[in-house]
Amino acid sequence: MKEATLLKIALICSLVGLVALYFISTKIEIKDYKPNILNKNVGDDVKLNGVVTKITDSGSAVFIDVNQQNPVTVVLFTDDDKLKLHDGDNVEVIGEVQEYKGRNEIIAQKIRVTG
Amino acid sequence: MFLEILIAIVLGCLMGVVTGLTPGLHINLVALILFSISPFLLGYTNVIAVASFIIAMSITHTFADFISATYLGAPADDTALAVLPAHRMLLEGMGHEAVKLAVIGSLLCLILTVVLSPLLIFIVPIIFAYLKDYIGWILLAVVVFMILREENANKKFWAFAVAALSGILGLVVFNVPNLKDPLLPMLSGLFGVSVLLLSLTQKTSLPVQRTTEMIKVKTKDMAKALSSGIFSGSLVSIFPGLGPAQAAVVAGQVVGKIEVAAYLVLVGGINTVSMILSLITLFTIEKARNGSIIVVQQLLQNINLNILVLFMSAALVAGGIATFFTLYTSKVFSSIMNRLNYSMLSIGIIAFIGLMVLYFSGIVGFLILIIATFIGLIPNIVDVSRSNSMACLLVPIILVNLI
CATH class of the missing domain: 2.40.50.140 (Nucleic acid-binding proteins)
Incomplete structure (x- = not known):
């Protein structure tokens, strides 16, 4: 696997993780x-x-x-x-x-x- | 909350690179230190952010520790079996390729495990219930198989001798009272210092390290490596006492003959898979299988599905960041290697390992390092597989499970 391909996969992985993290973190707010x-x-x-x-x-x-x-x-x-x-x-x-x-x-x- | 967790993940990744590069600095030690200062940290942030920091650090550590295994020849329990093939690639001018292969294994296994996690949530409790009484027999079969697969009777004898000596060393080491960090001197001697000493005796000079794309792994071997990595990493997360080193031995036998490059992909994936699946075992059977997850369990008491999904997302982000950090750091090491006298470097690394052992494990640890080094020299001299030395970890577990 070329390093450029590996870095692209890593970038996509991070972005998917960030999006999922954003949505799930709003559900875990401990309410007042x-x-x-x-x-x-x-x-x-x-x-x-x-x-x-x-x-x-x-x-x-x-x-x-x-x-x-x-x-x-x-x-x-x-x-x-x-x-x-x-x-x-x-x-x-x-x-x-x-x-x-x-x-x-x-x-x-x-x-x-x-x- | 999102911003706090994101900052925690980035800081965790930076810390993970530090722990991965430092031989002898185990992730569990850092996690325990964090737990002891968590009351202070919780004055500034929330418990989810602290747990995310630990997870990001642990994931990044599984990526970065191949750098010290490849360039410094200093193994940890999860990289012990990778040291020799990675070191060989370093001596061929392909140290960065070796690290890249391990990173491929870590990242792809991370993604596949997260994708398969809805299935694994159901399968893990079933596998645990079915296999937990047989793990001793399975490991015994692995040790016997490793000995029997040598080419001829003479090599089988020496494989048995290496396994027996390593097994006895392991039993002794794990029963020495007040010995801190027993794995450091034992694994450094068997898989680190012995390899470096052999390089010195062969008057090896390090060729120019290249960072161009040179190695292509066959698709079939890549698939075998990734699936074996996920399978073996699962075993680590399910069974207490089974470490990534033992799992790498099992994986090596299960997968059969694959090229060296694919083997590095396999070993790279095991510890990363184990970390992700430890989160799943914490959620499903409420058992923590490694130090970092134990600390997370202490912080959170229990985790629900939302928190599990959050941690998986944090792991994906950390895996992406860790890939960039690790490949960049490997290139830095590669360029440094080109300017160094390899013999002097090897002597320096041996001295550094010796000092680390003295600091963490004392004079008894140093003695163990010397004994383990002598045992570690045997496989190369008699031309048998170095994997037989893994009996140092397998034999104690076999005896605990069978007796």
Whole structure:
């Protein structure tokens, strides 16, 4: 196979990959969570931005109240004693919406302090 | 998201060229380092972009590592069997052709595997369930077949001796406590330093390296090479403990006699196929079969069909970019080779491998390098196939599966 042919195949391969990547990446956007729509997002992975208003550590889990339009409880399962979150921190939470005792809460996969 | 992933892919490709060119720097080591710093990275980007970086780096590594195997004679586990034919081509002034053939195998096998992936998603779990209890017997049959296919009784004896010595070396190496990176000294000795020493004793001088189109592979041999590459790469991704080196041995026996150029295409494709199919096995049977995919699994926990398609797309983009990078880098190496004294270069590479082994594996690793080098000299002296030395990797797996 000539090198020019190989490079053309490589170029086509990259272009096809780019097009597919563009379309599929729009489907994988993690949607912003709007907690005033009750029970609509259970089971979905969502992203939530807000301010920490209360942190309760029960040992194996930490319950974090995040204030957005409405307060949302974020549950973080961790054994880490050195959780560096404080009241008033702006956070971005990525997790799965679950229902517990009639209320939606987010089981956190990632929490990032944004300010 | 698209832009983040694209930047991650380009950076991953650049990193993959670095890891591919550096003998002894294994892709799994880099992936583990990335995982350890992932909390820091995730402060700036998302987990999909980090995973795309790892995949792009891994794919590019499978393209670029033939450069160090060809020009430096420094093999990794996936390029060990390619070193001798690639080195021969280098000594004929066709080092760049050797790299190009491996790149053809990597790119075409990548494309074919992605195209066949909807079928493979169904087939992989079935093959795994059917063959998992027999892999030890299959590999034992491969070792026996390699010995028996030598021309006469004397060569069969020496093939057995090489296989036995290599097998014992492999068993010892994998059971030495606290030995880091055991493959580096063993494979470097068996397939790297021994080949370079033979070149030195034959007072070989390197001819001018040409980058013109010289080799044409017959269509039939190309088809055999690509299909064997996909088959063998699949075995690597399905069965734990089966590496690309062992798969290359199996492929070599399955495909029968093909020209050297087609063989390089085959070996080039195996590791690339294995990387793509590892994504499929992660999706279908939730098992990760190489270090990079283990890290992806740790980052994402589970992958759905959309994420699998995204990673396949990222692999296609990375494969295209890797082709350009690898061919360009090979031409640079080719022009550098033309200005160097080959004997001094060989001595320098042997010294470099020795220092790498001392650094990564310590004094015990250096001793293993010396022993492996002596064993690696035997096939050339008695004129038997160097593939018999692959028993160093096959025998430990056979024993684990059968005992």
